Amino acid sequence: MEITWLGQPDCHQLSLVGGKVANLSRLAADYPVPPGFCLTTNAFAQWTLTENKTEPRVPPSIYELLAEAYQSLAKMCQVAEPKVAVRSSAIDEDGQNASFAGQYETYLNQVGIDAVAKAVARCWASVDSGNVQEYRRQQGQLTENQQIAVLVQQLVAADLSAVVFSANPISGNREEIIINASWGLGESIVGGTVTPDTYVVRKSDLTLIRQEIAEKQQMTIMTNNGTKEVMVPSVLSKQPAITKKQAIELAKLAFTLEEQMGWLVDIECAFQADKLYLLQCRPITTLT
């Protein structure tokens, strides 16, 4: 099948949807993952890069399926044209040995079927990009027969974002949960353009043992058809982005996920109108 939905069993299959999506799909059952659907490797197989590389397009049959799925998503989100993130999911990405994080394309805040289709095609086209080839070579993987899936998921207009590690990624201390939080969408934290607030929570009893409120000068917000980074007004930049209650909620989520997954987790979350969403969950790859 070409399209499968997060939470459905066939969306748990690594070979169809890749590690990132498979993980999310499994999580979608028990955790507040924003709704979304995935174009599988089967859909990718129907696509060939055309002669005109400047504007890749999905084949008409895929376009139809895409439109139908986008409509269903619209109904789920209760808006006519939901804002979505279109993200690549490599078929061997997010395995235990290497993280392809940041290697493939992601298109944030796409609105309307045309924009979504365009973004999907671009993701597919990025498989051939030089970055990825090089990364794969470094990891000792074959460069032929690359497979890719594409996730189309509701984009949460995050008021606050957080990245949580269920172990201290610097010191290796497995008794500590580390939270980095800031205003707006998580790209500023993940991209490193903001110095986020840091919270350290003791794993054994989920108590907050330390916090460091940073001066958060930038944040990523949605625009009408994308995102942009803007200044945080100085009246708020030195104020905590999240409350202590929210910090504990995040720590709890990371802890629960670690228990369920059986490995240390690196998760990305968002709060929108005080509702917590789980956006990503990967194993921490930098600790032995």
Added chain:
Amino acid sequence: MNKQVFYRMETRATNIQSTSIPIPPDFPVKWESPNDANFFWEQERLHFPEQTTAMDLSLLMQPVCAGFNKVAETYDVPVTWYCRHINTYIYKAMVPKKSPLDKAQWTQEQINEVIAAVGVRWKNEWLPEIKTYLADWEAYNLKGATMQALLEQLNETEKRQHRLWEIHFLLVSPSRLAITLFSEMYQELFSDASPSESYELLSGFENRMVESNKILWELSRQASASPTVRKIISENAADEVVAQLAESEEGKTFLAKLNNYLQEYGKRTDKFRFNYPSWSELPTPVIQNLKGYIMSPDERDVIADMKKIGAQREEKINKARERLQNYPGPIRAQFELLLKAAQIGSILGEEHPDWLEFQPLYYTRQLLLELGHRLVDAGAFNQQDDVFYLSIEELRETLATPSSPLNRRTLVNERRVCEKQFSVGTPPPKLGTLPAGPPPAHPLVKAGAKFMGTPPPVSEYPNELKGHTGSGGIAQGTAKIVRVLEETKKLKPGDILVTETTIPSWTPLFATIAGVVTDTGGTLSHAAVIAREYGIPAVVGTVKATRMIQEGQTIEVNGDVGQVRIISNGK
């Protein structure tokens, strides 16, 4: 080290260049306490630009300082205010004090709580309390009271003044902070906006000042509608109009309306000191304003103009909200909180003076006049207003034995001589010792500076003057330098008013002029706020506009950037 070396080092230390400000030879200063010389004193030109009397210090300025200091304690502001009466001028020192080290820094949440509460506290706590004092003063039978009773009322009045000024700062400090924070946030979110734009989102609301000016405007329309009344007001000197009106039927009808107005709004004065009549005692300033209004073209509809300011405000707010729609919820929530608090702060900034400053001054003056009257009868004074030349302690001393008051005639005469002596020349703007460093970085100190004003940048061009942006827009017109109320009669529609400071009762004139330039004040001062309500550009706090600009010159006021340009000389 041996004693000799130590002694030498000590001596060397006292030879260090001190930053003490030289005292002008024609302005001898006798410090009240030796430590006074170490403080940095500035003449309080914003509220007391002219000579004052001892009672002005006792019952006006000292309650101001006490009120501020009390509120400073509450809000951990590390500054103490002191005031002195030096050669008939009032000087103020804002002295930094050490903040206890363990006081935690205010969080934005705490600041938000305080500024969001101001509107409710004014309505439910402070205004009702103020009204009980005013009602009590109004009802008090001055003529029928004994000397002892009057003395008790005097003590009660002093207590009330202290409390009223505490309320004043409880109200204005968070208000000015809210406006400052809002303006900064707006500027940061919309970096393409002009410096005065954020204030447009705060303008066009009803407040007591605007309300009283509107009613006066309506009165002027009624006066204009009657040829008799119009003629009387236009053609007579302001201080003769009332007598002339009383001589005709139409005039009497209008006079009745005028008296109603004065009943409600007349407990106001043009000079913030005791030895000067209120409008209800001497309505000349009101007549002056009426004259100015009558001269205005009939098509000018001040009420409609003000409604427009309100409509523009809403438009700007909608635009801002549109641009912020993709911002995180907490950012938008902070914007809305500051917008609302700043609007309320702006309204109350112009609402409170009548309740907290002018009416109490009026009642205190009436009480003092009655005491003055009795003390003339008792032989303690030569004339009734001698009472203003004593401090409150001296007045109490005078009445220590109410049936036989002390003779104060010589003392008062000395003070009147002193007053005459210092009526020529300009008092030094600064005395004492220059401050060692910048003022404390407490947000309330910063906001206060926006009201009082800070020295503006100096322009490199000889025909240009810089100040603080008060109200946006650009206007050109003939400059009219106005130092005292009488001079306002030279203002013609379209002129630019250039003045040292504007206290609220001059503001009805803003309906007819094209712009305002002041020496004193900051972006949050009355001149700026009222100019915004009338939609005319204002540049405030220039320090020297009244000395640099000449009468009759054509000048351009640029309220967007805070600049005044002299375009050409007058004829």
